[in-house]
Amino acid sequence: MTYAIVEAGGTQIRVEPGRFYDINLLAADPESDYTIDKVLLVNNDDDVTVGRPFIEGATVEGTVMRHRRGKKVIVYKMQPKKKTRKKRGHRQELTRLMINSISLNGSVIAAAEAETATTETATTEAATAE
DSSP states (O other): OEEEEEEETTEEEEEOTTOEEEEEOOSOOTTOEEEEOOEEEEEETTEEEEOSSSOTTEEEEEEEEEEEEOOOEEEEEEETTTTEEEEEEEOOEEEEEEEEEEEETTEEEEEOOOHHHHHHHHHHHHHHHO
């Protein structure tokens, strides 16, 4: 299993190819490619590479799926025995990022499986079963 730990949107996230993650808002358009250069760790089938602080030549490439807003958080402040009450809400702006591949020194060590290939094989299996 290949994974990487990257720094994106002010947080550190463990990412794997073929999965999507919600991270803080990125300055990128939906359906565009996004490359993360701040890779802290890469694990490629128990071969661990650790950066100090980042790994040179390591990149994680992904596609911005969409921008969305997170779950609403209610902040309620009250002072007892006084008529002071504050109710405030907050929704974090998020970006949904699909991870396509993890590369190390220019060579792709892990890539997401092509969804079109799996849907084509499922369609042909369904056709042959009938």
